[in-house]
Each structure stands twice: as structure tokens, then as C-alpha cells.
Amino acid sequence: MISKKCPICGRSVDLPDDVLPGEVVDHDCGVSLEVILNNGEILLKPLEISEDWGE
Numbered sequence: 234m235i236s237k238k239c240p241i242c243g244r245s246v247d248l249p250d251d252v253l254p255g256e257v258v259d260h261d262c263g264v265s266l267e268v269i270l271n272n273g274e275i276l277l278k279p280l281e282i283s284e285d286w287g288e
């Protein structure tokens with residue numbers, strides 16, 4: 234398990250060890266985070282939230 238910090242709420246995000254760049258994970262705070270790889274380090278980038286995001 235890889236532990237990262239959510240860039241939005243600052244709480245921890247647990248990722249599987251075999252997570253791949255481009256995968257999108259949903260965090261408890263409601264944001265969707267895209268996994269990106271930067272110089273071998275895994276980073277989380279919030280996805281753009283579209284206008285018709287509501288249910």
C-alpha cells in the first residue's frame with residue numbers, strides 16, 4: 234500500500250502498490266484524483282470537475 238496526501242483535503246489516500254499512472258481514484262472528500270508519475274514519484278492531481286457533475 235502506498236500512502237499519499239490528498240491535495241484537496243490533506244488527508245491520506247491509500248493506493249495499491251501496483252497502481253498505474255492515469256488511474257483515477259475517488260477520495261472520501263468527494264474529489265477524483267488522477268495518478269501521475271513524475272520522475273518515478275507518484276503524484277495525485279485533482280480532475281477537473283465538469284459543470285454537470287451533480288446527480
Ligand SMILES: [Zn+2]
Nearest residue numbers: 239242260262
Ligand atoms: Zn480528499
